[in-house]
Amino acid sequence: MNTRDTATKIDKQRIRELMMAQLDGESSPEQDAEVALWVQSDPVLHREFEHMKALKLLTAQQRPDDLPPEKWDQYWQGVYPRLERGLGWMLMSLGALVLLMYGSWEIAREWILSPDIPLWIKAAGISFWTGLAILLISVIREKLFLHKQERYKDIQR
Numbered sequence: 187m188n189t190r191d192t193a194t195k196i197d198k199q200r201i202r203e204l205m206m207a208q209l210d211g212e213s214s215p216e217q218d219a220e221v222a223l224w225v226q227s228d229p230v231l232h233r234e235f236e237h238m239k240a241l242k243l244l245t246a247q248q249r250p251d252d253l254p255p256e257k258w259d260q261y262w263q264g265v266y267p268r269l270e271r272g273l274g275w276m277l278m279s280l281g282a283l284v285l286l287m288y289g290s291w292e293i294a295r296e297w298i299l300s301p302d303i304p305l306w307i308k309a310a311g312i313s314f315w316t317g318l319a320i321l322l323i324s325v326i327r328e329k330l331f332l333h334k335q336e337r338y339k340d341i342q343r
Contacts, residue, residue: 198231205235209242
């Protein structure tokens with residue numbers, strides 16, 4: 187292979203890069219003029235450039251089709267979305283629980299250790315908050331149990 191063939195290959199590679207830059211609107215006017223000269227002088231490059239233009243037009247006109255509702259339902263019933271949502275809710279709930287318990291502990295500690303509050307008020311407060319926590323846990327446990335036993339949870343209207 188002689189140096190002339192090598193120079194021609196390098197020039198054609200460069201001109202192809204310039205053609206792509208022109209199609210993307212990233213070329214200068216001088217580069218556009220160089221592309222026009224090459225495309226006019228070489229029928230192979232002219233054909234390639236026309237194919238590139240047609241491909242660019244075709245891809246610009248393509249729009250993704252909207253998925254039918256059945257496909258979305260199938261996706262949401264799949265393993266990954268349920269796993270991701272379940273993990274997300276679990277981590278968020280765990281973090282909220284830890285923060286709530288820490289805050290409650292700090293408030294209770296200050297309240298219980300305060301010498302200004304009578305003992306019977308402290309006992310009533312502890313009783314109230316303990317009863318509220320038991321009721322809250324009971325309601326959450328009942329809702330979870332009923333949700334697992336729900337016969338119609340996968341039925342859509």
